[in-house]
Amino acid sequence: MECPKCNGELETKEHEQVRLERCNRCYGILVEEHMLTETFAQWMSESFLDVGSPALGKKYDKIDDIRCPVCDVQMDKIEDPVQTHIWMESCSKCGRVFLDAGELTDLKHETFADRFKGMLKGKRKK
Ligand SMILES: [Zn+2]
Numbered sequence: 001m002e003c004p005k006c007n008g009e010l011e012t013k014e015h016e017q018v019r020l021e022r023c024n025r026c027y028g029i030l031v032e033e034h035m036l037t038e039t040f041a042q043w044m045s046e047s048f049l050d051v052g053s054p055a056l057g058k059k060y061d062k063i064d065d066i067r068c069p070v071c072d073v074q075m076d077k078i079e080d081p082v083q084t085h086i087w088m089e090s091c092s093k094c095g096r097v098f099l100d101a102g103e104l105t106d107l108k109h110e111t112f113a114d115r116f117k118g119m120l121k122g123k124r125k126k
């Protein structure tokens, strides 16, 4: 499967229960939505899967007019509500999300930080 952002090839990568496609050139990641949740649940999974440098990701982040390589439809740009610097492309047909190199790690760490804040708040209530 060809990468929607460059001429690279999307290769299937697996780590524990997580399965996703990663570009061998720009290290962009194409992942199904439920797999993204799985990635967040797996300890350190991002360090095995999101191996591209954030600098490389930033370069490809500028390319935002892409088509889903699975469905061949225009992907929507979505902004992470917490981390507004993270833009992801999402396919309205299959629900897959495309992340540039470094974005998965960024997203996961922020999610965990938020959960931790939530836990502290919960404790204060009683
Ligand atoms: Zn690529």
Ligand SMILES: [Zn+2]
Binding pocket: 068, 069, 070, 071, 072, 091, 092, 093, 094, 095, 096
């Ligand atoms: Zn799709």
